[in-house]
Each structure stands twice: as structure tokens, then as C-alpha cells.
Amino acid sequence: MSEFSMNIDEQNFVKPKPKGQLMKKFWTILCTLLVLLIPIAFLHGIIDDRENYRKEAVDTIASSWGNSQVIASPVLYSKQKKEKDEIQKYFPVNNYNVDIQVSTEVRKKGIFKVPVYTADVLLKGDFKNIYGTSAPSNVFMEISVKDSTGFIEEPQFKIGNNPSVKTGSTQISTTINPAEKYIPFEITYKLRGLNDLYMNVDGQSNKFSVKGNWSNPSFVGNFLPSERTIDKQSFSAEWSVPKIATSSLVKPQIGVSLLVPVDNYRMADRTLKYAFLFLALTFLSYFVFEIVSKDKRKIHPLQYCMLGAAIQIFYLLLVSISEFLPFGAAYLISALMILALIGMYTYFVLTKAKGKVFSILIVALMAILYAFLYVLLLLQDFALLLGSFGMFIIIAAIMYVTKDVEWYSEE
Secondary structure: OOHHHHHHHHHHOOOOOOOOHHHHHHHHHHHHHHHOHHHHHHHHHHHHHHHHHHHHHHHHHHHHHOOOEEEOOOEEEEEEEEOOEEEEEEEOEEEEEEEEEEEEEEEEEOOEEEEEEEEEEEEEEEEEOOOHHHOOOEEEEEOOEOOHHHEOOOOEEEEOOOOOEEOOOOEEEEEOOOOOOEEEEEEEEEEEEEOEEEEEOOOOEEEEEEEEOOOOEEEEEOOOOOEEEEOOOOEEEEEEEEHHHHOOOOOOEEEEEEOOOOOHHHHHHHHHOOHHHHHHHHHHHHHHHHHHOOOOOOOOHHHHHHHHHHHHHHHHHHHHHHOOOOHHHHHHHHHHHHHHHHHHHHHHHHOOOOOHHHHHHHHHHHHHHHHHHHHHHHOHHHHHHHHHHHHHHHHHHHHHHOOOOOOOOOO
């Protein structure tokens, strides 16, 4: 073959240029994101396990201290035999007043803290004698609570004009004057419990008063208190509920729930729901960096995996640290650790100590995302609104940064 013909062949042969490299890289990053969804599922499992450990600690304390309590209104009735049957006649509660002084403390089981309380209970009021002079003189009175193991002293009963007596049970047998239209009563006892304290609303006229040395109460049940005061060391609340307000309810109740200020597992679980968004935005930032960087520096898919793993470690750090520190402090420490790790890895490994500006930008971007997420966690009622505006701003920024990219170019 002549030299001339060889030159022609060399001129006609053009080495093909790679096409579609940007799209190939995009699909690789997307597949990496999907793979990283697997560890997110494991993280949800870890949070559930730790929460179950906490529930076990609560159950252990409840078995020896007393569970959440429900204080039922007292019952006054008589027993009469008619042929082979036993007939019970009940006296309805007329005025029903409850006064409770709650003394709270925090018990620990391992690393978990559980609020418990001791309640000084005073039940006072009267029963209406709807049977008139035909009412039997021998009657029984009963009281009940949800968990009777919480009693720490014998109940003391005072019915009608009879003297106060203590019994070794929740029932007492006594006598009344059938000529009286109303039968007054007064009952006192001490009761232990944890987390919640409920009271049944059964009287014709009901008044409740609860006071305690807890700064984070939550008022629960069918009715909110008509008056309440909460400060840094104590709370007080009063309810006034007429019979007509309870006529359409089955077993109406009011109550107080003693809350731990922040449930770290619930907050961590809510934070983890944004994990995919964090991964996607971070990977997108590095992808844009690959596109617009002047030296066309490439980031290997394994390096994307390591970045994703670092982001997911944040949630593990958050759960573990929040078991010993307040959630806000745990969030800040975890975020700073991850920002430092990703910032140094970006600067020293990905950009080879040549991309100081990009390293600062990526750390700033992630810091903004972490701060934005924390605000969403605090403002739960406005989370959707703020999240929508945040996503709008992020998409607009991505459109602006990639406005000059030729997506159909050969390289």
C-alpha cells in the first residue's frame, strides 16, 4: 500500500467521540440514590427498636410504681333480695367535686427518663336520694381506679353523718338516713401513676381542680379546663362541667398528661422522612459541579456512595446523641460533624485541594438545608407551607445554575 493511500485512510478515519456521557452519569447517580434507600429503611428500624426499648423501660417502672390512672366517680347502691334475684338500687351523683394535688418526679431506667406522680385525691359531693323514704338504710359505696397497685394508703370514707373510716378495700358498707334528700360524701386517698391522670365526669354538676409541680402538662379528654395557669415550675387547672354537656358522650373524661418536653425518637423519625430529599439535593449539587467545573473533574459513583453514607450517618448520630442531650443540641452536634466531614472530603479528595470555593459552597448549602429542616420540625403546623416555598426556591436555583448547559452536546 502506498504512502499516499495510507494518508487518505488516516484522514478519513475519525475516532468517535463519546456521546451521552451526561445522561449516563445522571442515571448512575439515580441508581445510587435508589440503592441508598435501603439503609434508610434500616435507620427507621433502629429508631423503632430504640423506641421499643423506651416502652419496655416505661412498662418496667409502671409494674412497680403504677400505670396511668383513671379515677372513677364513687358509686352508692343497695342490695335487696327479691325471691331468687338480687336487685341493686343506685343513687345518682348530684354534686361532684374533685381536688387533686400532684407531686411529680422523673424516674430513670437505664438511659430513659419517665415522669411519675403521686396524687393526693379528694372526692367530695353528694348523692341524690331518688327513692325517698322508701330507700334502704343499708348501702354500699365503691370507688375504683384503673390500676389499684398505685394505692399507697387506705382510702378514707365519710358518708352522711357517719364518722370517717378507713378500709382495706375500695368498698365500704354503711347506713344512711332515708329521710335525707341528699347524701353527702367525702373520700381521700393517695395514688401513684405515670404519664397520664384521667377523671370520669358523672355528676349532675362537676367541678375539678388539679395542681402540680410539672412545667409541661397537656390537658386531655373531652373538655379543656375553664381556667389554667402554667409556669416554669408548676401548673394548675380547673374544670366546670354541667350534666347537659355530657349527655351525648359515653364515659366522658377530663385529664392531664405529663409530657417530656421533646420526644427525641418522634423528632428523629420525622427528620428521617427528609433523608431522600437531602441525598437528592446533595448529589444534584455535585452533579452540577461536574458539569460546570472548568477542569471537568469527575466524581466516581463509589464516591457518591460515600457521600450518601456520610449523610445517613447524621441520623444515627442524631438518635444516639439525643438519648443523652436535648434534641436541639444533638441536632446541632450531628449536623456540624457531618458538615465538617463532607467539607474536608470535598476539598481534599474530590477537588484535590483546588476547589476551595466549591467546598465552601457545598458546606453552606448543606448547612442551609439542615437549618431549614430544623425549622420545619419546630413549626409543624406550617411545615407544608414552608416546605413548598423551599422546594420552589431550590428548583429555581437549579434551573438558573444549569441554564447554560448544552444537554445535547457530544461531551
